[in-house]
Amino acid sequence: MTFDHSLLWQYAPQLLKGFELTVVVWLAGSLLAVVLGFALGCALLSKNGAVSLPVRGYVEFFRATPLLVQLFVAYYGGPSIGITLNAFTVGVFGLGFYGAAYFAEIFRAGFASVPPGQIDAARSFGIPRWARIRHIIVPQMLVLSVPPGVTLLIILLKDTAILSIVTVPELTFQVTGMTIETFAFVEPFAVLAALYWGMTELVAFFGRRAEYRLGRYLQ
Amino acid sequence: MGDLLHIPALPPAVFILLIGAATTVAVSVLGNILGLTLGIAVCVMRLSLHRAARIAAAAYISFFRGVPLLVQLLIIYYFLPMIGFDLPPFFAAVIGLGICSAAYQAENLRGGFLIIPRGQAEAARAFGYTAGQARRYILIPQALRAAAPALINEMILILKASSLVSVVGVADLTRESQNIVARDLNPIKWYLIAALIYLVINLVLSRLGVAAERRLNVGYEAATL
């Protein structure tokens, strides 16, 4: 097995496009996941069963089933109920709805972790509910959510590879295409593995920095 | 969903799905066992006194947690035949799942080890245990117990991740559902049924996990103040 560099230069444009799309899909999907997940997390805390139970059902479903199967339902199943989506859209929304279920749990646990005594103190001064939520609860909840949140973002980044199976032309898709065409195996996959490794370590690094900065007041 | 009533087509297809589910469970369980065994070894290296071992283990953990499982499976699938191991896809998949899972299990176990009070190992050495004996009889059992919830959770994660082995030619639940859709052309129905089967298996695993945790914690409630 020899490592043929020329192949990589030849396919560099495709690989670059794939890399770019990986990042775009990841960011878009993650944004959706965080925003939707926050809303769902709040809903999970509702005392109103009509609100919290359906959300709980959503969370359990999306957390107990594989992302791949979810993507199949959306991509291949969509047309049969009249929704034909292109691969990119399926990728972003697939990641987004999947990630939202996990973020919902993270945020819910974050809310629950704020020490009740601090909420007591806020109540004892007559601080109204919305102010309690905004100034006391949410700031601390967000800090508590960063470590598991960063872990989840890294998972979502890796899961973009799965999108290749439903023909989203991200990095893995481009590389498997390259392998099929050139019959070369070592070079493309070595680069592929290295790129993902690099990306995840980078995100993990910035995540640790963010954790440190935000958590400083917690000693 | 009117063809749910189309009885003749239903039973064989669902039966095929269930066989696929059994394959899924089999590959997951074997992958988990391999992952745990390998994970213990990697964890021991990670906590070793030798710097080289620690670095190697850390690199292993970092790599196999940093690269997507799909890519790992593809590498193993293409790579093994190249170096002469012509394994059936099922076993290639087990190896792939196991190697990847080992990295996560090593981290879970490390958390378990770190919780063990230092005095335990000291007591063992004071009685003349070798390092290996201390590890085997005192430390590893306690680390396993402490890490049990995370390890049980890992089983559920492997089960979900196993859907990717469909890509490397294993006839698991996902692959079988794809085959049925190719024939029967009712993607939403069959993929949702497949999803439901995954969900049920995971619910059962969760329950087993809760029960196992409770059993493992007997005798430990008194220990915490």
Next chain:
Amino acid sequence: MAAGISRDEPALLRVANVSKWFGAHQVLNSVSLSVQRSEVVCIIGPSGSGKSTLLRCMNFLEEYQSGEIFIRGKLIGYANARSGQRVRDSERNIDALRRDVAMVFQQFNLWPHMSVLDNVAQPLVLVYGKPKAEAHARARRVLEKVGLGDKIDEYPLRLSGGQQQRVGIARALAVEPAAILFDEPTSSLDPELVGEVLQVMKQLAGEGMTMVIVTHEMHFAAEVADRVIFLDQSTKVEEGTPREVFFNPKNERTRRFLETWAERNSLFTRNHAETAQRAPSV
């Protein structure tokens, strides 16, 4: 302490026959209590007697099932519906009444993500709508008063327990409440840090602040309280001046409680018996 109490005014805080149950378990049994302006009332009793619960009912952090609690003559927690039935009052009304009483907590309950200055200033901004500059200025003054003027930019978790509790007291003072409720303010502190907090509380009492204090610090209660209330198993068992309750308890249960406490704190019976004889008449 004694100086400013006006017995002619209506009570600042009034608890009237309040009972509370947690499920089937009764935690407060028809407890009554009245606090005048500038009075210092100490509530003592064994764990589980309901002392903290009583205090927390007074600013409606806990609800109570029967009886009434009045803050400056207004009923807190409940309103009479048109049908004459008693219903839970709106959060807005309850919050409005809470402005009159501030609370100091056993666990301090400072907000860790804000500086000390912000901890003290924030209720002023959020509840009283004060502009930030004014709130900060008042916060600084109050923090000076409790001896923490140099710590205003610190974060709570960097401070010692005693310092944190003094911040808690400053936070309560800043809103200029009619009364301050203290829920075992020194119970979580290391012994050597208790003194600095009691010192601040003593100073407040001397300045005429109305205080209701749940405490185990009997020396402090004997020295500072105008009235002492002994609560045991959800019932008010005895009430009186410190002299009366500590040295001439009328009830057998009070006596037993004080004896058990005295055994563990033998200093009390020896030293304080003497100082109490010399204490100014209340």
